Amino acid sequence: MTRAESLAEQIEDSIRTQGLAPGALVGKMDELRSQSGYARSTVSEAVRLLRDRGIIEIRPGRNGGLFVAESDPIVHVRHTLLRLREPAARVADAVVVRDALELQVNLDAAEHRTDDDLRDLDALVSRMGRHVDDFTSFMRANWALHERIAAISTNELLKAVYLATCAQVADVAAAELDDDAGERDEYIGSRLRIHEDLVASIGSQDPDAVYAAVLAHRDGGTTSSYLPPAG
Known part of the structure; x- marks a missing residue:
């Protein structure tokens, strides 16, 4: 398992443990990088994995960040x-x-x-x-x-x-x-x-x-x- 895959699993487990609902803020890229201690490229890859899995969505702008994605079959x-x-x-x-x-x-x-x-x-x-x-x-x-x-x-x-x-x-x-x-x-x-x-x-x-x-x-x-x- 790569570092990005490991980080993606940690974030997904955190979302599940906290019971975050669709639309809830997961965090911002800089926050994840600071909390995890991983390089920007590793965090970006973990976020991409979570996005592809339909776990999170990325919203741009001042009030943007990473949010729990809406459920989609x-x-x-x-x-x-x-x-x-x-x-x-x-x-x-x-x-x-x-x-x-x-x-x-x-x-x-x-x-x-x-x-x-x-x-x-x-x-x-x-x-x-x-x-x-x-x-x-x-x-x-x-x-x-x-x-x-x-x-x-x-x-x-x-x-x-x-x-x-x-x-x-x-x-x-x-x-x-x-x-x-x-x-x-x-x-x-x-x-x-x-x-x-x-x-x-x-x-x-x-x-x-x-x-x-x-x-x-x-x-x-x-x-x-x-x-x-x-x-």
Whole structure:
């Protein structure tokens, strides 16, 4: 468990112990940093984890800060999935779920994308390209791209489950590749090209192009459910 994850659990336990209701003030970033003794980056990551789990919401401004989030069943689903991190069997399950949802997420994006969406996706692919020599930054840009693609979908449950399972898979993949610099460099080069094609397929709004791009994204998988219908 990282320091950020540990701090996030401490804050969540404190909210539960105090019985704070939705909308109640949890604190401000500077207060959390002072109380915990952690660096700003660690506190920021802990806050991001809590926000993604639907535990807190961040309000800007003079009277802003961190507040207990309103209960949302979709966020609760995502929170539950994000807590299932460690056992390898669960990660393998996450891969299966992610792969099953990948096609629909990208088809939704192709159907509903706007010109603004495409500009954002192109910018994120360019960001990946700028970080081919920095694995951590590359993976962050990769994750941001998939998060932005999923955001185009109008299916909130699909987005919640997809993003949570992607997070599980990404954590394990990053840890494994970090041990082998040669494999990591090869991975970055191939994944950049694949993501460029994925974004291009979304821009084309051609279902066949999306099918092909999703298959390539899954490293050339040939699962029959991903093949386009005959005719």
